[in-house]
Amino acid sequence: MLIGPELMALRGDDTPQRRIQQRLLDQLGGWREAGAGAELEAELPRFAKGAALESLPALHALFTPGNCAAATLVDGLTDWLLTELERDPLGQVPMRHQCDRTLATLVLVRCQGASLALQAIDGAGFALKPPAQSVTFAGNESWDHVLAGSAEVELVRIAGQRPGGVELDRTGSALAPGGIVHRNGRLAAQIFKRVPGILVLLKLHRLDHDNAPSCEYALDDGRLLHQAAGHPRDSRLELAVALLGRMGRADAAPLLAAMAEETGSPHLRWQALRECIALDSRTGFTALSAIARNSDDPLAVPAGALRAQLLETYPQLAEVPLCPA
Amino acid sequence: MMNLPKIDISALPDLDVLTGVFGSLAHPAQGLQSNDTLIMMMSFVYDVIKTVH
Numbered sequence: 001m002l003i004g005p006e007l008m009a010l011r012g013d014d015t016p017q018r019r020i021q022q023r024l025l026d027q028l029g030g031w032r033e034a035g036a037g038a039e040l041e042a043e044l045p046r047f048a049k050g051a052a053l054e055s056l057p058a059l060h061a062l063f064t065p066g067n068c069a070a071a072t073l074v075d076g077l078t079d080w081l082l083t084e085l086e087r088d089p090l091g092q093v094p095m096r097h098q099c100d101r102t103l104a105t106l107v108l109v110r111c112q113g114a115s116l117a118l119q120a121i122d123g124a125g126f127a128l129k130p131p132a133q134s135v136t137f138a139g140n141e142s143w144d145h146v147l148a149g150s151a152e153v154e155l156v157r158i159a160g161q162r163p164g165g166v167e168l169d170r171t172g173s174a175l176a177p178g179g180i181v182h183r184n185g186r187l188a189a190q191i192f193k194r195v196p197g198i199l200v201l202l203k204l205h206r207l208d209h210d211n212a213p214s215c216e217y218a219l220d221d222g223r224l225l226h227q228a229a230g231h232p233r234d235s236r237l238e239l240a241v242a243l244l245g246r247m248g249r250a251d252a253a254p255l256l257a258a259m260a261e262e263t264g265s266p267h268l269r270w271q272a273l274r275e276c277i278a279l280d281s282r283t284g285f286t287a288l289s290a291i292a293r294n295s296d297d298p299l300a301v302p303a304g305a306l307r308a309q310l311l312e313t314y315p316q317l318a319e320v321p322l323c324p325a
Numbered sequence: 326m327m328n329l330p331k332i333d334i335s336a337l338p339d340l341d342v343l344t345g346v347f348g349s350l351a352h353p354a355q356g357l358q359s360n361d362t363l364i365m366m367m368s369f370v371y372d373v374i375k376t377v378h
Contacts, residue, residue: 102357110364115364117364121357126357129357130354130356131356132352132355132356132357133355134350134351136350136358153359183359189358190359191357191358192357192358192359203364216351225352226349227342227343227344227345228344228346228347228349228350229344229346231347234347235347239346245334265344266340267340267344270339270340274337274339281329281330281332284332285329302338306338316329316330317329317330
């Protein structure tokens with residue numbers, strides 16, 4: 001393994017690296033607390049909670065056609081960041097970032113399911129990827145501002161529902177500098193077809209907090225291929241529920257029963273119910289019966305079927321009172 | 326005292342349509358869609374790491 005002399009020196013004394021990182025953090029702190037980022041930091045929590053973009057002047061200016069606020073913001077940010085990295089190439093950018101052959105993303109500000117990010121798409125890397133086979137619709141709202149470059153895209157909309165999938169409406173479109181695209185992710189998706197050179201986007205995004213799953217459909221015939229949790233919180237809770245089950249934590253059964261009977265993601269509720277029944281059949285069966293009885297509950301039908309199946313297999317469950325003792 | 330059964334979770338069915346974890350896809354490596362789930366995932370993973378440390 002070849003280790004450069006700069007890295008070798010840091011093995012013995014990492015003081016220079018720590019100084020670089022502290023300087024980058026100080027610069028970022030200044031940008032967020034008193035610089036151009038301060039207004040964005042102040043407005044993003046309201047945006048995350050659903051405030052209209054038009055009511056948030058700093059964010060709105062970034063996505064207003066003809067307004068130079070977006071270019072000014074990104075120029076100012078990249079100016080100090082690139083100056084620091086030019087001086088100290090081993091410095092690590094202190095913002096969340098990700099980079100591969102196609103996509104480079106830098107998250108400028110984020111808060112509770114909302115984010116403002118800078119994204120670059122490398123057309124050469126993109127050309128190596130296989131063409132899209134599917135399209136995903138998710139509960140979010142986004143605004144894209146094209147800062148530089150261009151792209152050919154396909155706009156895909158849900159034209160109607162059908163058993164096992166949806167009807168898709170697909171139309172070609174183009175992105176050009178200065179263009180701003182607003183999208184409701186439940187209804188519309190945008191797939192890149194060709195990117196000549198590099199496309200740079202400023203992206204504003206928020207989750208809609210309705211907890212409905214995202215749905216991935218086949219582009220050719222609209223059949224449902226996959227669905228996924230609509231919010232990371234649901235996945236985190238599902239993992240916790242599964243862990244309690246694997247640990248045999250029967251003392252958690254009342255908590256799992258409460259989760260199963262709450263409103264929220266049907267998938268998460270069902271997993272909580274299954275684990276609850278397995279940990280403590282009395283508590284679980286009581287919750288199952290309550291859900292099956294509530295015809296307004298989206299889980300009433302599968303709960304009723306499972307209840308009938310369990311009663312057939314374990315007739316003694318009929319003695320469990322309908323309400324918790 | 327009722328003699329209630331111990332029920333194995335494998336005997337309890339899933340819903341007809343399964344739901345994967347947030348951000349999961351059937352065809353993750355194909356094409357490129359304007360999908361900010363990636364940014365959410367970055368933030369989520371980062372926050373988990375930060376919390377653990």
